[in-house]
Amino acid sequence: MSKPSIPRGTRDFGPKIMAKRKYILNTIEKVYQSFGFMPLETPSMENLSTLTGKYGAEGDQLLFKILNSGDYLKDINSDKFDSKSLTPLISEKGLRYDLTVPLARYVVMNQNEVTFPFKRYQMQPVWRADRPQKGRYREFWQCDADVLGTNSLLCEADFIKIYRQVFSKLGLNDFEIRINHRKLLEAVVEKADVSVHFKTITIIIDKADKIGMDGVKNELIALGLNDVQSTIILSLLNKQAFNAANLEAIQHALPDTENAKKAMSDLNQLLNLLDQKTDFVYLDGSLARGLDYYTGCILEVVPTSVQMGSISGGGRYDDLTGIFGLKGISGIGISFGIDRIYDVMEELNLFPTDGTNFTDVLFCCMDESAFAYSLPLADELRLNGIKTEVYPDTSKLKKQLDYANAKNILWAVIVGENEMKNNQLALKNLLTGEQELIDKMALTVFFQKL
RNA sequence: GUAGUCAUAGCUCAGUUGGUUAGAGCAUCGGUUUGUGGUACCGAGGGUCGUGGGUUCGAGCCCCAUUGAUUACCCCA
Structure with missing residues (x-):
């Protein structure tokens, strides 16, 4: 008799845990609603054609694929196929990897019905065939809010306000909102004349938190950059207050390119829209974020008193719906990782003690x-x-x-x-x-x- | 995909250089108390020591394999 078990990286949520999770979810939902976001739910599974190619080669590896129903091997001649070419013949569906791509798919399918700018929030589980470890699960919940159909930096400003409200309501006050701009990164890489390595470089500098400046330099040199080039990249990596003086200093260090102009214009506008209220906000040159589709401002929230990865992230993507055939729709979205927020709040003992009884x-x-x-x-x-x-x-x-x-x-x-x-x-x-x-x-x- | 750590009761864990019948706390059930709990006392049930093989007179402990969990790397919430 074997003991029952659940798949690795998945969890049961008992009543006591659910009470706390609902507390977080309800808090986020109320804040989203107060900014005029409307709910959306999409299916757990999507067609693989919707999902593949949206998250980079690494992301495709992490998709959970669903076997076709019925006698799916009936017409397969095993001599003709190796393990890779067989997959598309026996699997057409996969579990969603995030909520942003399903949103893009939904908007394209319903473009005649949605009113732009389209503001929706969505709180559902997503799945990644990852190796689980601390703060990483194979099934976890995302709480997204996105605005599609406007380029306005007002959205970025709204999301920063949303961050502050949510974490303030949860009593989580030790956090940093880090912002950066994808085109700022591109401009720096242009200046170092290593644009061919842009993607790899963003991945390396994203690790600056963990491996330090020396670690970044070593990896850049291992990539083939010379001393001057790596120094140019490193010069950008410091984290600093988000204010006009620092923005101006960065501008002077940048080349006079389209990317640099756009990045600086966006960041200056955002600063103005925040009306100088930049508490918790830092300009972090090392923030890059892995997802391919970001093209503008990128955001991340990190707890400062607990060793934990980011508890929220997001950014602007210029043309996400373009891959599904609807061009010219700019969007921006953020996502709270409530599993990690839960872990952080548990560690800091931030859950209210009353309200834990289910019966009076x-x-x-x-x-x-x-x-x-x-x-x-x-x-x-x-x-x-x-x-x-x-x-x-x-x-x-x-x-x-x-x-x-x-x-x-x-x-x-x-x-x-x-x-x-x-x-x-x-x-x-x-x-x-x-x-x-x-x-x-x-x-x-x-x-x-x- | 790479590397480390771990696996003993429902849960959390002890278990001495390898030595008789593998223990504790919590939980469960019963009793002290037929209608008064959360504190106390008494008792009971519950184990193929993850699985398979090996070494040995003898293995929970040593060796090999395997499965699972966990942590770190890669990448990411």
Whole structure:
């Protein structure tokens, strides 16, 4: 007899964990709604043609593929195919890798119905066939918000406000919002005259946090850059306050190219739209982000008092819907990683202690006739918004009270022969141990007053 | 794909240089108390020591293989 198990990198969420997860999800959802975002849900699985090629070669490797249904090997002659060319013949669907590509797919399919700028939020699980480790799962939830159909930097500014509101409401105050601009990175790589290596270089400098400046330099030189070129790249990597003086200094160091102009223009506009309110915001030259489709401002939120990767990220993508045939739609989106936010809040003990009980009142029935007496009373309490349950057996009172303790229920109403005869219920506070008799008719009023 | 660590009761873990019948806490169930819990006391059930092979008079412990978990790298939330 083997013990049951779940696939690696997946988790069960029991009631206590769900209460906390819902707390995070509800907080994020309310903030999204307060900025006018509308909900969207898309299927867990997408056609592989929708998913492949959107996340780079590495990302394609991480797609979970779903075998076709039925006798999918019937017409396959195994001599003709190797393991790679066989895959597209037996698998046409895959689990979604993120929520952004499904959004693009949805917008293209429904372009006549959506009103631009289209602001949607989406909170659903995504799957990656990754090696799990701390803070990394194979099934995890993303909480995205995106705006499609406008180039306005107001969106970037809104998202920075959203970050501040969400983390402030969650009580998570030790964090940094890091911003950068994809075209700023491109301009620097142009200046060093190594544009052919742009992608590899972004991956290297993204690791600056972890491997340090020397580590970055070593990897750049290993890539084939000379000392001057790597120095140019390194000069950009410092993290600094997001203000006009620093922006100007960067501008002087950049070449006079289209990329540089666009990046500086965007960042200056964003600074103005934030009206100098840049608390928590840092300009981080080493922020690159892996996803291929980003083309403008990129954002990331990192907790500062806990060793954890980014807990949110996002950025602007100029032409995501273009791959599905709808050109000229610019978008920007962010995504909260609630699994990591949960881990951080758990580590910092930030979850509120109250609100963890799922039931307020437990009816304890001493004999069968007490059920008929209790059920209408319980219904009345429920109609008044009091979370009420009736213990379903006439077990020993000890056992019923044990149940109440295990579920952190504050009030027990004990219903037995004497109580029913006199219409006086024994009401016990399980925290203080105090018990009193209360008139049957006064019960609802009593709990309403609490 | 690469490397390290680990695997003993439902859970968290002890288990001495290899030595008799593998232990504890928590949880569960029963009792002290037939209607009063969260504190106390007594008791019970629960194990192919991940799996397979090897060394040995003898293996939870040593060796090999395998599976799984976990951490780090790559990449990413």
